[in-house]
Amino acid sequence: MKILVALDTKDYSRKILKNVARLAENTLADIIFLGVQEGGTKPAKSMEKALLKYQQDVYSHFSPDESPYADFSSQKWQEKGPGDWIMTFKGMKEFRLRIRTGSVAKQTIAVAAEVESDLIVIGCGSKFGCEWDGEMNVPLRIAKDAPCSVLIVKHVQKAGEIVSILDQSVVSQDSLEMVNQLVTLHDAGLKIVGVKEKKGGKKDKIEKRMVDLLKYYNDRGISAWIKLLDSKDVKDYVTHSSREAIVALWMGGKESLVKKLFSRSMVDKLLETTRSSLLILR
Amino acid sequence: MLKTLLYINEDLASSIALRYMAYLNKVVPIALYVGHVEEADEKEQTGTGWVRRAWEDGVASNGKRLVDRMLRTENIDCPLAGRPKIFVGDRETEIIYELRSGNYDLFAQGYLNTADPDSFFSFISSSLYAKAPCPILVVKNLTVSKKCALLCADSVSPEVLVEKSLPIIGASSLKIDIVYYKFKELEDLKILDREEGGSQLRETESLLAKAGQSVDGVTVITGTPEQTGDFLKEYALVASTFPGRKSMRMQTLANSLASVLLVR
Incomplete structure (x- = not known):
């Protein structure tokens, strides 16, 4: 690394x-x-x-x-x-x-x-x-x-929670490991939030991704909480979470839903609201 | 031993539920059965006699393969008390029939946590939940904790909550907390004085004491359902009576990251 x-x-x-x-x-x-x-x-x-x-x-x-x-x-x-x-x-x-x-x-x-x-x-x-x-x-x-x-x-104090936002995009091994490291550094809980499009077409794909992630972290002794959100709810959720937690946004390839949702202005807003850190994963 | 039926499908919720039950088995002795219902399309349900039986066998073997796949993939550290139970027909009817005829102590099912309270309410207000003869455990997350909570609020009957929850959580090595919840729109969740819990809280404590059950902690909290749902994540499970559709307790349980034990 x-x-x-x-x-x-x-x-x-x-x-x-x-x-x-x-x-x-x-x-x-x-x-x-x-x-x-x-x-x-x-x-x-x-x-x-x-x-x-x-x-x-x-x-x-x-x-x-x-x-x-x-x-x-x-x-x-x-x-x-x-x-x-x-x-x-x-x-x-x-x-x-x-x-x-x-x-x-x-x-x-x-x-x-x-x-x-x-x-x-x-x-x-x-x-x-x-x-x-x-x-x-x-x-x-x-x-x-x-x-x-x-x-x-932004602030180096310990965060109680790492909130990882992901969509159907492929998640790289390095990204998984980085989240793992943040959890260890902060001795924090991990929340994995899957984002699905309102039409719901890719729910199975996201679920599969979340199963993989859950297994990856459980195998390393990290318990993770799971949540599935509609794309329309995710911005408010993330903005609210960023006040206390470290938000990790998985911004995968061109098709990434998270990438589409978190435009430049939205990332800017997150940087403004966060009381700890923001992790952009690629 | 708690005779428990866990309903599984091939999805994330069931994957979590299977592993959660393996964890729960370490703190509550469970006789675990897994079940699955294959719901065939009505148009496919043709024929009588051996034709129908052969068709049903075919559908059931699809279900068996699915359950075997899940059990193989998850490879949980919890022995099953019997062979997986595969049914063909209407999901709710078949499960209710099995719960009644099998005299189960607990029915468990995975639920993928969302931010949508309506989705949670329609899940727990289905006819399966209305007619189930035993408490129901809605498994939301694999929370590895040594604590559970009894969720009290103004609308909760302490008698029902204590009497119906204790056969499940009283048999466990989980420490029991009482969490009394009051709704208020606040920036952050607030812990109140114990007195704010009023008579409902006192009655719950007294009923638990009468049953010889010690209480580890009592917390009176106020805030939004979202904040409270997040607060509950520290518990392996949260026991509650069935909430009303528009109650703040329903919203709280919908937002709870911990699994929910529903009693009536």
């Missing part, structure tokens, strides 16, 4: 590191810390300092004997291309720091595609909704356009 963490120097970035460290520990993931600066011909000192500090924070989570990552040693930034610097720590698993110039959303999506990451983790402030350095649409753009799953952490 490869996790890309988009970071800046703000408090909301620092706060997600504990979760990132636990996620890395549980999944033995390769980690990439990405900082994006507006411009310049070399990495900004503040960004360099922040990323190295964040890396130290994650390393401190592991005991030296058990860390899958290489020792924290003095390395130098390598210029990978114009406005693109990298520092790599190779251990059993790889830890990379990367700084790029440009817009945060664009660069995060580009790096995620380039390194084929499985998950992007990003924090956001909650003063005005879910903002990144004062900009409202950065987390939203990443959530909508990323080629992989995205976890947006």
Whole structure:
């Protein structure tokens, strides 16, 4: 598993590191810390300092004997291309720091595609909704356009419940595992909510999907509650749930009903209402 | 041992119900029978004598294959007390007949939890539920919990609730809570003082004490049916008397994520 963490120097970035460290520990993931600066011909000192500090924070989570990552040693930034610097720590698993110039959303999506990451983790402030350095649409753009799953952490406190919304689309193994990880991280209950079209044509398919999911989680000792909703009820349900729970939206392929229902504005609204995190699964 | 008939089909609700019964068997000794009714199209029901018998055998073997498939797939950790019972005919008539002639203590059936109270009400107000001679367990979720709740409200008769629920939950190792529910439109569910439960709650407690049943906890809650339904998810099952169509208790049970034991 490869996790890309988009970071800046703000408090909301620092706060997600504990979760990132636990996620890395549980999944033995390769980690990439990405900082994006507006411009310049070399990495900004503040960004360099922040990323190295964040890396130290994650390393401190592991005991030296058990860390899958290489020792924290003095390395130098390598210029990978114009406005693109990298520092790599190779251990059993790889830890990379990367700084790029440009817009945060664009660069995060580009790096995620380039390194084929499985998950992007990003924090956001909650003063005005879910903002990144004062900009409202950065987390939203990443959530909508990323080629992989995205976890947006607004508040890091424990959520009592993970509410997974799925339709008839195929569910990837990685997505199942990510939900599993969130349940473990938060010691939370899991609710699986199937969405069916009002006409009801695909009910059997959704039920089959839910049986598979239920078995998957039960086999791992996770009990899950099941609920089936009509597509017309799902937006209200999700908006309400997002106040207390972490909502995981399975946005599968082109045919995905959840994808159709949760338009850009709806995801934006969810980011605004959530008191914890939002996970977009692909 | 509670003689129990579990109705199964080939669907998610039955899949959950089968596994739930296996769990329940660990806390309540159950003699579990599974049953299924093959409802053939009326147009197909032709012939008399051996022709009809041969046709019925054919339909029944379809049902048997379905039940075998389900049992094989779920592979539950709970022995069956007898061979699966396959019937051909009208589903409700056949089940009622079996429940009466077999002298069952409990009928169980899976129900896929939805947000639609009307769908739940039409499910529990069918003639099967109206005429069933024993309590009915509507299995909604596989809740692995060591607790169950008696759901009290103003419209509940404490005598019926306690007297009819105890043969099921009293025989179990489940801890018993009493949850007294009052409806109120609130932003979040609120726990009230025990006194707010009034005489209904006191009577329920006293009846349980008389029956020698200890109560683990008493909670008086107020909020919307949705909030209360969510609150109940911590229980393996919630026992209640049959609710009226427009009652808030009906809405609460419809929203309950926990399985519902209905008594009358």
